[in-house]
Amino acid sequence: MEKDILEILEFDKIRDRLAELAPSVLSKKRALSLTPSYVPEVVEKSLQETDEASVLLEKEITTPLGETHDIPGLLKKAEKGSILTAREFLDLANSLDTYKKMHHYFEGERHLQYPALEEISSLIVPQESLISHIYRVFDEHGEVKDQASLKLYRIRTQKETVKSRIRRSFQHILQDKDMAPYLQDAIITQRNGRYVVPVKEEYRYKFSGIVHDRSSTGQTLFMEPMASVELNNDLAEMTAAEKQEIQDILQNLTDEVKKTVEVTENNCRLATDMEFIFARARLALSMKAVKARHSEGVLDLRKARHPLIPDDKVVPVSMTLGKTFRILVITGSNAGGKTIAIKTAGLLSLMNQAGLFIPAEEGSMLPVYEHIYAIIGDEQSIQDNLSTFSSYITQLVSFLPSAGPKDLVLLDELGSGTDPVEGAALAQSVTEYLQMEGAPAIITSHFSEMKKLAYETKGIENAFVEFDEKTLAPTYRLIIGVAGNSNAFNICRRFGMPDMILGRAIQLKNESPLHNMEEVMERLNQQSRDLNKEKDRVDKTLHQAEELKNSLEDARDEFYRRKDSILEKAREEAENM
Incomplete structure (x- = not known):
């Protein structure tokens, strides 16, 4: 997974939150270096681990976690022959104690309940002898005991x-x-x-x-x-003799640590894996996140929430891609949530492929993309003396020839930053190319030509971020199947644009040759809304009919059961008579 996409979609902030929940120095390092995978088997294994740890945290009174330390450094010191300090020995003993606890935690019934976690813990080798030796030498304060020799x-x-x-x-x-x-x-x-x-x-x-x-x-x-x-x-x-004897004791103990370095390092790695898994589980619980179902090429997010927006401000968004269409064109007003929508789709895809749960409703589905490409926001490069448009095109051509059916392309305001006619033509051309290559894409745009392209082309669908014309403010809701207007004049009115300027702008718009297209779009949008309402009404009627049918079937079955019971009772009475 390319490094740039992680920065563009702010995956680094997710890693920071994950690191805060990691219990040790080593697991924090793991969290900060987390990268998504493009191998479905690896992704599914990671998600299964997160799932089991989430269940364990909610169900069990205790966990397999405990006190661990950054021991690779002291192991290297022992390998070089340097005598370890009392503090280092105690840190090592505490860590080994936790490794032993992890190994035994999943014995018994937990063996079947948490198979993925048990598989990791079973590989840990308890180092009873070394633990006993260290505790035989040192007391809890790090002082060498009289009984050390x-x-x-x-x-x-x-x-x-x-x-x-x-x-x-x-x-x-x-x-x-x-x-x-x-x-x-x-x-x-x-x-x-x-x-x-x-x-x-x-x-x-x-x-x-x-x-x-x-x-x-x-x-x-x-x-x-x-x-x-x-x-x-x-x-x-x-x-002096006491000091020399203590030195000999510590040397012997260091030699024992040196002999077990390979086993200890492997135990440390496995324990860090376990801690990291539980950090992922804690992140899932803190976000009220769910495990996304794996799908082959279908993105279906249900009431998904952008994880970096506070709960009291985030607006859930639902979107699909890959079922009946592979390209989604999102239109609508400025600051209405178009960019947040595609960022949500991209970031949640990255999280899923990193073994993390996503903040969405149960039933949400995500494929494992081989690549996620995104151009979002102003990526202007002053250092390279590139304009916004030039920077956009430079990024676009870097991946466009490689984009295919197993990738996800996210393009924010495609074609903007240049002459509107040329920009619209370029946006249509790029969209048609992605459609031809079968590359799934979510594109935001203000161009009427893009709305028209989506209406006329199979496999491309319109969507828009809703705008409340009564309050003159966006609702941030994404509605699929309908194109939206930019609502530029309504937004200008909301922010206090002088009526004289606004009136002249409306007049010029009405004189524009593209004005009729906007009217056509609006009629199509209204028809689509009416169809959706009719579809909802029909679905509701069908649902009621299905419930009535089930009720009648239940009543029929109950009637026959009672009939059989009455006949059986009558037969028994006749036989008795």
Whole structure:
């Protein structure tokens, strides 16, 4: 799927919303790099995953999700031989715990209820041994436990014994009345890893010990009593041994992580897939979206809503393409919703092919297009010194020769930006070419010639965005089968155009040789509306007749059932008599 079309139809904003719902750094990256697929099997598989996750979120109390982290970086670090930090080990353990939970979540009855999700979870390999090893080494705060190794346990036990002897030695000094005048405070503290007491500076030569530090004022010296020097030396040696043993423990644990990198990376990828699927499901639920039914070449959107327009402002639009016609020409007033209509069709098609549900009613159908081409809005390129029309044509010729029956073409205001006569002729010619090539297309236009072409050509259909002539405002409703007027004068009146100017414009319009064509269009539109009303009336009558027929059939069946029952009862009574 071409990158430009994703930008034109604002698919990047859908990716942003999806990323907000993704639970981890890795799944957010997946969301921001999401691209639609043109392979029907891939699309259907993705939609099935989204469907199962949506059902699970609404039905189940728990989910298979949990705490995960961006572990590929720490795995690369382990592969290079660098020892991991305590935080990295705990992040890894928490992630592995979640992977294990995902693997077991779909066991039992869920195996049959969520087959697509179970297929992913079954590929995850629980790494029980590595998880246990990490939790055996670290506590919840990331500190190495005494039980991490037998050697570490012995070293720490010996350290506590030495510390106890040091404290007793210092207590004798603090409780010695002869020493009390020398001390600034009766406390034990540490400097450079050695236990010291605060001695007044004027008594430094009367107190037997080694100076390790001085206070900022210089009035206090932190001295290690000579009586505890040997004990402090023993403590320093044990601290060094403890540090080395911890280093060895972390090295061994890092080596174990290194041995399982391939399995862990695969588990991480599968877990990210699962998180990403649930992000898609959450997006579907937040949009009140549905799974579009797959169809071969038929687009049928029922009350579809543009997902980037707020709920209180969006107007649902229904449109079809590919049943009795392959090209839809949308006409009507400016700012009436023509562009939104084709953007909705394009964006929802992209979402569907990206495995996302679409904000529309149940029963909506979409094919899997091989390409979606669109020219929407002013794509003028100032850098290339192109006018709006030149830019439009440059884009058009870039894909027009390639467009075919399995693609979707969206053209906004085809032929505009140049002489109206030439623009109308070009618009008709391009439309006829697309019709000849069998390429499905939705085209917006103001040209009466395009309305006429749609009326006269099989496979091309008119549609228009409704305009309320009483309120002089668009309703944004799309009506298929009828061409619409631009309502330029009504819009001018609504925005306060002076009557003198507006009156002269109406006069010039009436003198135009194309004025009769507008009248013909309006008569055709009225006839089409009348036919649609008559069709609705006939459909309603047929529906009522069908209901009456079903009711009569039910009454007949009930009559025969009662008749059989009465006869059976009469026979039983006769036999009894």
